[in-house]
Amino acid sequence: MDYRQTIVEEAAVMFRTYGIRAVTMDMLAGHLGISKRTIYEVFRDKDELLQGVLKWMKEKQAETMKKIFSESANVIEAIFKMLDMMGNHLQNMSPAFQMDMKRYHNEMFRNPDGQVEFPYSSSNSEIIGRGIKEGIFRKDIDVDITNKCLLEVAKMSNDKTVFPPDDYMSKDVVRTFYLNYLRGISTQKGLELINLHDKK
Amino acid sequence: MDYRQTIVEEAAVMFRTYGIRAVTMDMLAGHLGISKRTIYEVFRDKDELLQGVLKWMKEKQAETMKKIFSESANVIEAIFKMLDMMGNHLQNMSPAFQMDMKRYHNEMFRNPDGQVEFPYSSSNSEIIGRGIKEGIFRKDIDVDITNKCLLEVAKMSNDKTVFPPDDYMSKDVVRTFYLNYLRGISTQKGLELINLHDKK
DNA sequence: AATGAGAAAACTTATTTAGTTTACAAAGTT
DNA sequence: AACTTTGTAAACTAAATAAGTTTTCTCATT
Numbered sequence: 089m090d091y092r093q094t095i096v097e098e099a100a101v102m103f104r105t106y107g108i109r110a111v112t113m114d115m116l117a118g119h120l121g122i123s124k125r126t127i128y129e130v131f132r133d134k135d136e137l138l139q140g141v142l143k144w145m146k147e148k149q150a151e152t153m154k155k156i157f158s159e160s161a162n163v164i165e166a167i168f169k170m171l172d173m174m175g176n177h178l179q180n181m182s183p184a185f186q187m188d189m190k191r192y193h194n195e196m197f198r199n200p201d202g203q204v205e206f207p208y209s210s211s212n213s214e215i216i217g218r219g220i221k222e223g224i225f226r227k228d229i230d231v232d233i234t235n236k237c238l239l240e241v242a243k244m245s246n247d248k249t250v251f252p253p254d255d256y257m258s259k260d261v262v263r264t265f266y267l268n269y270l271r272g273i274s275t276q277k278g279l280e281l282i283n284l285h286d287k288k
Numbered sequence: 289m290d291y292r293q294t295i296v297e298e299a300a301v302m303f304r305t306y307g308i309r310a311v312t313m314d315m316l317a318g319h320l321g322i323s324k325r326t327i328y329e330v331f332r333d334k335d336e337l338l339q340g341v342l343k344w345m346k347e348k349q350a351e352t353m354k355k356i357f358s359e360s361a362n363v364i365e366a367i368f369k370m371l372d373m374m375g376n377h378l379q380n381m382s383p384a385f386q387m388d389m390k391r392y393h394n395e396m397f398r399n400p401d402g403q404v405e406f407p408y409s410s411s412n413s414e415i416i417g418r419g420i421k422e423g424i425f426r427k428d429i430d431v432d433i434t435n436k437c438l439l440e441v442a443k444m445s446n447d448k449t450v451f452p453p454d455d456y457m458s459k460d461v462v463r464t465f466y467l468n469y470l471r472g473i474s475t476q477k478g479l480e481l482i483n484l485h486d487k488k
Numbered sequence: 489a490a491t492g493a494g495a496a497a498a499c500t501t502a503t504t505t506a507g508t509t510t511a512c513a514a515a516g517t518t
Numbered sequence: 519a520a521c522t523t524t525g526t527a528a529a530c531t532a533a534a535t536a537a538g539t540t541t542t543c544t545c546a547t548t
Contacts, residue, residue, distance in 0.1 A: 106384045109504095110310055112536055123495045128538065184306045184384050312505060323526045327508065491548080499540070509530070517522075 092130050092140075095120060100141045107184025108138060138176035149177075163219040165283040171263050187251065234273055241269050292330050292340075300341045307384025308338060349377075363419040364481040367470065371463050424478035434473055441469055462482060 095245040098120050110211045113134060119177035131137040152173060160166035211236045225234075271282060298320050304313045313334060317324040331337040352373060360366035413435045419425035425434075470481060 089303060090492060106382075106387060107307065108308060109308055109536095110384050110387070113538080123497090125496090125540095129494085133296060134537070181371075182382055184310050184382060187310070195545085267519075309505095313507080314505080323528095324507085325509095325527090326525060331524085334506070489548105491545090491546105493544105495544080496542085497540105499543100500537105500538085502535105502537075504533100504535075506533080507531090511526105512528105513526075514530090515523085515525100518520090 091120075091122065091126060095122075095127055095137070096140045099137055103141055104137070104181050104185055107182050108188035111182060121269060128190075137185050157214070157218075162222050162281060163215055163224050164270075164278065164285055166284065167215070168285045175263070219273075219278070222275060223275060224281060225273050226250050229273050238269070241266055291320075291326060295322075295327055295330060295337070296344050299337055300345060303338070303341055304381050304385055307382050308388035310384060314360075356416075362422050362481060363415055363424050364445070364470075364478065365487055367415070367466075369486045371466065375463070391445045419478070423475060424481060425473050426475050429473050438469070439468055450468065 099111070099116055102119065103118060108247075113124050113127060117127055120127075127137070131140065153170065156169045156173070157166050160169060213231065216225060216229075216231055216234055216238070220227055220229075220231070267282065267286065270281060274282060295316075299311070299316055302316060302319065313324050313327060317327055320327075327337070331340065353370065356369045356373070357366050360369060413431065416425060416429075416431055416434055416438070420427055420429075420431070467482065467486065471479060474482060
């Protein structure tokens, strides 16, 4: 039987709720009702398990994003749904998880293999393209540069929220930051949509 | 200078956000900008610090309770405010904190000295008394027994939320449990008030 | 019967962290 | 100016904790 997926999913939940260091391999095994040995059969060590967990989280997020993106009437709606999701996500993520990521696993994110990526950082160019087509973003913006900028905003938000430097940046700050940047590249129609959604 | 209070308050915040074990004495000292030595000047060991923190939390809670109680138009309003407060409190409390409490400091709560008590468990009899006076709770209930029952409900809620046995009892469940018990001891007027507040 | 997959638990070893000790610096006091 | 106090900084020790390993046992499948 292939335990890999089961292990990853339970580990993901536990890491996110308790933090990484707080979850011992014995604990995880206990929760899964399997032996520790079996975990080590599938993952070389805890770091490899963590990588698996992060990769899976990223994939799941990407899926959700795609779903939101396809189910939304316009880009602005999609973005607000996205921000909501991110907010929930961050709220349910233990600060301990974030701290542990920062303390012990920063290297992973600087990893030259680039196996692990920042969540929420992909598919920005899609969003811009669609926004322009819908007449929500200005036609005269440089898609390439704007893409890079949005990536930076997202990355920075991640740095500050997933790895808070201790002066925690609340999700509201992130939200406002992101929204104001969006306003800057929007047409009149876009601005109206943003205002409409922002009220709720 | 007396650092005691400063230390307790910072420790309280850190314990609640990261969990107890995750917060090392070095970390705490670093956050406070003081030396670890100074902490040990005031507290014999980490356990004593934790006791100080819990005691302080309890006192702060008791104060807030008193304030809510005195500022409310009727008992039902007070209880709803109380439940709200408890909800927020639990939401901002790291599961790691709860886990650590359970794993390492259960003894404290069984402590014969009784220095540390369950939070939220006092002043129930006051509530009942006032409720009867206001015609919200039935006159025919046995104040003593009801008091014991409400204490049990509160204690159980604490057991399950502050020390979740892993099948986590959500604050909604606790809320519903508590409210339904209240309904059982309420007059018609009380029921109406409960329904009124519950809608929001 | 033989193989293999995993449980259970004891074990080793590395790391972490509580708690101590030392050396030192600034500030106030005599 | 010497002395005392109060605290910092950092190195240290010793205990505990948790990662990872090994062994033994069991049960299911071929």
